[in-house]
Amino acid sequence: MKRKHYEKSFFRVGVILMAFVFAGFFLSSCAKPEKEAELAKKVEELTKKVDELSKKNAELMEQIAALKKKVGEPIILGVPTSLGFLEGKEGLACVNMAVEEINAGGGVDVAGVKRPFKVVAIDSRGAEPGVPVADVIRAHKKLILEDKANFIVFGSFRSECAIACMDTVSQYKIPMILGTAMSPAMEKKVKTEYDKYKYTFRVCLNAVYLIKYLGGTMAHLNKQFGFNKVFIMNQDVAWARKTGDLMIKLVFDKMGWEVVGRQAYPTGASDFSSGLMKAKAQKAQVILPIFDMPQSGILVKQWKSMKVPALVAGFISPLAGPAAWNSFDQKIDGALNCIFEIGNVPCPKVPKSVEFYNKYQEKYGKPIEAGHSPAPAYEMVYILKEAIERAGSIDADKVVAELEKTDRMGAMGRIRFNDGHQVIYGEDPNEMAMGCMIQWLAPGERVIVYPESVAEGKIQLPEGLKSAK
């Protein structure tokens, strides 16, 4: 009985469950059309949204592409110089300083596209003893062929190398702006074979202008103290030899000075006693040194210790910067030294030179020590930027044509090129670029004494020297 009762109950429960299942199926089949409609609506909305987003994405992509187009590929500046020499080291620092300033301002505007400068430097070691010209040419070729340099700035330390590299840059049509090499042979090449060598420019002082400053100083010494006997001591490298030759030919012979002797020293020489003894024996009143090697500072130390009664007036690279006073045991009092370009020394009468000098000191935490190259290195980047912007292209021939039209007021005064692609130097900073002569005076001050247009004081004879008048 009990079993029957259970069977009946199971049957009932089964029927009820079946009824629920069928009811569920029935209800779900009735609700389906409504849910499908909702889903379709949702899909439609989402599709619309996706369409809108992809449209926006496309717009943004276009904007990015336009921006990318505006900030174009970097313009590569190759800097092959002798980084082991003070002029090379500080020159590169000045190139970097100018590049950072230009890039911070958006870069170079090349026909509406802002392109940053990028510096690729290489230590070509061209200033070292023996002047390895072949190595320097290889350094130029590496920059042009491997690093894809568009321009060479501050290239080739020594004239021997710069002149050889003129052929290299001409072969690849890469404009090159020089900042240390000084031989006038470079301009001669540009003038005689313009189409071939037009790619080379020089912003720093050359030997001819150096002679003008040194000649002017000698005339001043003659007028002020009656000096007319000189002993020349020069480094045995192209620019210094040429400067010595031209000083004799263009200055001393014409002014009636007696050149009582001349001695050339190889790069790296560190004992100058032979020349100083000769100068003393020949009763020279002025010693004209022409050196750009670090060891040449020893000459002044020896001049003091050997008590040679002659005024040292010329160019000794280590004597240019403010550190020289302590480096040479405060024994350079009275020495006259040429600063090849103002800006390397602050010249109060040329405010831009002071601005540049201070900017360098602020950035690098130390003052400029080189008397040759830093200011031209800084200016040449701006000169190039302006020429590219005027040309609206980085095409070599177009940029060269615009470089020739340069007219800019900079740290060195007014900057313009002559027909030999050399910046014109003179005595009026409003008309030309300028160099100057400084005299070291106790307690370690550099006083500009020549040219008169920017002079801060008169030349003073050091202790033990007497005027010939």
Add this chain to the structure above:
Amino acid sequence: MLLGTLIYGFINSCILALLALGFNLTFGISGVANFAYGAIYIFSGFLTWIILNSIGLPYLLSVVISILCAAIIGLLVYYIVILRVKGLALSEVIATFGLGLAIMELFRYFDFVGFKYTLPVFFDGSVGFGEVYVDYQRLFIALIAVGLTLFLYLFTRHSKTGLAFRAIAQDERTALTFGIDSDRIGALSMAFGAALAAIAAIVILPLGTIAVEGGYEVLINALAVCIVGGLGSTVGILVASVLIGYAQTFTANYLGPHWMMLVSLIAIAVVLTIKPSGLFSRQKELEERI
């Protein structure tokens, strides 16, 4: 002019002798090649400058530390480099020369470039000999050179260690039978030589600036003096220094300074052709005869 040439010729001779003493002790007397000699000379100059200017220690203390450091470098070079190629003369030369190049180029790499690297003179001022003035520092160099030459002469002849230096160069195996530890003596000789290079640097460099390139010149001059004088001979060093020193000064004064460097190179070439053992090297002469 002649008096000046004679005085400055003498000082130049003293400078050459001072430069060659350390090299002669190591290479000449003990037969251990140390072609990193020029680099150790430059290293000592820069180290003194760093201790003096960057750390700010007194000059004399800086000098002592530099000399000690140079000696330690000499020891390390012996145990790390030379010991592994000992007995292979050419390998010793190449290994130490390469090490020297690396040391010098490292200084260049770390920007030790420029004229600011100068050391102060020990004695300031100058004294006149007739019309020729000579600074006290040069006279000090002459004094140190003479003193050290004398010391080296006595040391290698009358001290146990000095005699051991000579013994290992003459015959290492025989020296070993006498209980001389050739490795210890070789290392000591390197340390002594490096310390002498440091002393030379510290007294000579105040005359000018410390420049990396100076290392090459020092090595060539030291080599020239040792070859001309005869390897291992202290008297030979003295005579060769005077010969080359005066030849250089007369050449600079009467021909031109560019010919100065040629004097050392020509002297090496002539002596190696005519008398390869040098002017005063009896031991080497005997070896060559055998």
